[in-house]
Amino acid sequence: MSAVVDEVSRPQKPGFGFFARPATRSLVGGLASATAWFVAAALTAFWPDKIESDWAYTGSLAAACGALAVALALAAFASVRFTVFRRFQRLSPWLFVLALFLAAWEVVTAKLGLLPLPFFPPPQAIVEVVIDDWGRLAAGIFASARLLATGYFLGAAVGFVTGVAIGWSRLAGYWIHPVLRFIGPLPATAWLPLAFFVFPSSFSASIFLIALATGFPVTVLTWSGVAGVNSAYYDIARTLGATQRFLVLKVAIPAAMPHVFVGLFMGLGNSFAVLVVAEMLGVKAGLGWYLQWAQGWAAYANMYAALLLMAFLCSGLITLLFRLRDRLLSWQKGLVRW
Amino acid sequence: MVAAPASDDPVRGSTLTLREVRHCFDLEGQPLPVLDRISLQVGRGEFVALLGPSGCGKSTLLRLVAGLDAPTDGSLLTEGREIESPDPSRVVVFQDPTLYPWRTVWSNVALGLEARGLLRTHRGRIEDALRLVGLTGFANAYPHQLSGGMAQRAALARALVNDPKLLILDEPLGQLDSLTRITMQGELVSLWQRAGFTALLVTHDVEEALFLAGRVIVFSQRPAHIKAEIVNARPYPRHRGDPHLAELRHQVLAHLGLDATW
Ligand SMILES: Nc1ncnc2c1ncn2[C@@H]1O[C@H](COP(=O)(O)OP(=O)(O)OP(=O)(O)O)[C@@H](O)[C@H]1O
Ligand SMILES: [Mg+2]
Numbered sequence: 001m002s003a004v005v006d007e008v009s010r011p012q013k014p015g016f017g018f019f020a021r022p023a024t025r026s027l028v029g030g031l032a033s034a035t036a037w038f039v040a041a042a043l044t045a046f047w048p049d050k051i052e053s054d055w056a057y058t059g060s061l062a063a064a065c066g067a068l069a070v071a072l073a074l075a076a077f078a079s080v081r082f083t084v085f086r087r088f089q090r091l092s093p094w095l096f097v098l099a100l101f102l103a104a105w106e107v108v109t110a111k112l113g114l115l116p117l118p119f120f121p122p123p124q125a126i127v128e129v130v131i132d133d134w135g136r137l138a139a140g141i142f143a144s145a146r147l148l149a150t151g152y153f154l155g156a157a158v159g160f161v162t163g164v165a166i167g168w169s170r171l172a173g174y175w176i177h178p179v180l181r182f183i184g185p186l187p188a189t190a191w192l193p194l195a196f197f198v199f200p201s202s203f204s205a206s207i208f209l210i211a212l213a214t215g216f217p218v219t220v221l222t223w224s225g226v227a228g229v230n231s232a233y234y235d236i237a238r239t240l241g242a243t244q245r246f247l248v249l250k251v252a253i254p255a256a257m258p259h260v261f262v263g264l265f266m267g268l269g270n271s272f273a274v275l276v277v278a279e280m281l282g283v284k285a286g287l288g289w290y291l292q293w294a295q296g297w298a299a300y301a302n303m304y305a306a307l308l309l310m311a312f313l314c315s316g317l318i319t320l321l322f323r324l325r326d327r328l329l330s331w332q333k334g335l336v337r338w
Numbered sequence: 339m340v341a342a343p344a345s346d347d348p349v350r351g352s353t354l355t356l357r358e359v360r361h362c363f364d365l366e367g368q369p370l371p372v373l374d375r376i377s378l379q380v381g382r383g384e385f386v387a388l389l390g391p392s393g394c395g396k397s398t399l400l401r402l403v404a405g406l407d408a409p410t411d412g413s414l415l416t417e418g419r420e421i422e423s424p425d426p427s428r429v430v431v432f433q434d435p436t437l438y439p440w441r442t443v444w445s446n447v448a449l450g451l452e453a454r455g456l457l458r459t460h461r462g463r464i465e466d467a468l469r470l471v472g473l474t475g476f477a478n479a480y481p482h483q484l485s486g487g488m489a490q491r492a493a494l495a496r497a498l499v500n501d502p503k504l505l506i507l508d509e510p511l512g513q514l515d516s517l518t519r520i521t522m523q524g525e526l527v528s529l530w531q532r533a534g535f536t537a538l539l540v541t542h543d544v545e546e547a548l549f550l551a552g553r554v555i556v557f558s559q560r561p562a563h564i565k566a567e568i569v570n571a572r573p574y575p576r577h578r579g580d581p582h583l584a585e586l587r588h589q590v591l592a593h594l595g596l597d598a599t600w
Binding site: 230232233235236237238239240241242243246250251254255257329331332 | 401404405406423424425426428429430432434436438439440441449450452453454480481482496500
């Protein structure tokens with residue numbers, strides 16, 4: 001059960017007056033955050049920007065904040081009747097604080113100009129980048145995703161198979177283990193100059209580097225998972241007539257899966273780091289490259305926009321992997337929630 | 339029922355012969371003798387119980403019979419052939435249920451059939467076995483959702499679906515409450531009578547041994563040797579209050595050196 005549902009289904013303390021009722025709490029929380037967003041919208045719209053600045057999207061930002069405020073208010077009223085909307089109640093404090101943060105940011109940049117430009121652009125500058133430069137950003141996302149996916153899946157697959165082989169076969173362990181010990185701890189980025197020189201294209205070189213960065217933790221954790229399988233599991237399967245193949249596929253691998261997922265998480269983190277470096281230094285495409293390009297032109301708003309997008313994407317991918325794990329390892333007790 | 343009708347296979351249980359079996363473990367470089375020249379002859383379809391002090395080597399002996407380990411010395415034969423490796427005709431219910439945590443109860447019980455590629459044809463047996471151990475409602479539960487006794491019953495079902503010729507039981511009812519235990523003992527007897535397999539049961543419970551087995555083997559302290567063999571010829575179904583069983587119980591306890599407390 002996810003944490004959100006938990007919050008909703010937890011029994012409320014009985015008889016604590018008006019504010020203890022879930023409907024009331026949801027209404028008050030929702031209206032408070034709606035008000036905060038409304039204030040942010042009003043502030044943006046009616047407090048004129050600092051003279052001699054020409055932010056093109058001040059009005060759009062105000063409209064967006066206003067729209068969010070209206071949506072939140074509607075959801076708050078709806079939650080009195082429909083319990084579905086009450087799960088947003090958990091978000092109210094965060095939405096409230098975010099509105100305050102945005103308003104403060106808006107005030108110190110666009111309105112008062114307290115922070116130096118171009119290093120600290122106002123929020124509407126970022127809106128401007130996302131709207132005016134979305135083509136290049138989308139192309140960057142696509143390029144990054146393609147590179148990351150290819151490298152990650154390749155590295156994860158090779159790492160998994162290698163890990164199972166070392167964990168299972170003495171011969172594979174004898175030959176692969178020393179190589180792994182020697183080469184594995186080397187940061188994948190150390191291979192960068194060599195890779196760009198050896199591989200036919202910077203794209204293939206980057207795939208290699210990402211696969212390497214992913215593969216090492218996946219291999220080590222798969223291996224330790226397979227090696228650590230309770231030997232009683234094998235005894236049971238053997239007395240029931242299991243073949244070697246069955247022991248590997250139906251006993252060793254499922255038993256090692258919790259470890260494998262730890263490796264996949266570490267590999268994903270590593271792959272993000274290598275992706276950005278590879279894009280900055282070699283590939284000339286993708287969000288990493290966009291970041292560097294923006295910095296080169298002192299286009300800091302573009303940089304913030306790209307950083308924000310990158311954060312969403314990385315966090316989204318980690319969430320996706322957590323979902324996959326929760327689904328596959330639902331048999332485990334006490335999984336950590338993301 | 340779990341076992342196929344007896345008609346298609348008149349001889350269901352297998353014989354078991356132990357000849358001068360010795361076994362040593364290596365404990366920090368020192369040899370630790372565990373089994374000391376055990377010789378035993380178990381007939382087709384016989385129910386034999388093994389009793390002995392904790393740590394004397396009963397589980398070790400069962401692992402040798404299962405073919406999971408090789409004895410240091412001596413030989414083990416079934417149907418006149420040396421036991422060299424595990425075989426699905428000799429199924430073990432281990433002391434610790436060790437269900438696979440990633441499988442539901444149903445697929446844990448299905449394990450043996452799946453391993454031998456019989457799942458498609460013998461699916462129905464799983465339901466039967468689950469019903470026998472009283473876990474029908476828990477087919478889709480995961481092991482961490484079971485109590486200790488339920489896990490043990492699931493482990494029993496996992497063994498029974500395979501229709502073994504020799505059923506090796508290592509305190510299979512050890513974690514059950516006394517009521518379930520009595521029920522399961524009754525089930526075990528009737529199953530054994532119906533299916534006709536040979537059964538080798540390790541237990542700490544003298545009454546259980548006498549209620550179930552036709553012969554009770556008493557082991558000494560480690561290294562285990564056979565101290566006594568008590569034949570229990572009472573017909574089945576037996577009654578717990580039977581004075582003859584009480585008499586046998588006294589004998590067994592005497593062999594275990596516990597008769598003073600009786
Ligand atoms: N793998 C092993 N390595 C070393 N020593 C072992 C090993 N397995 C068992 N032993 C030792 O062998 C002896 C007998 O163990 P075993 O498990 O057969 O006892 P048991 O009779 O089944 O006891 P219990 O009734 O408590 O289950 C014990 O002293 C134990 O320490
Ligand atoms: Mg034991």
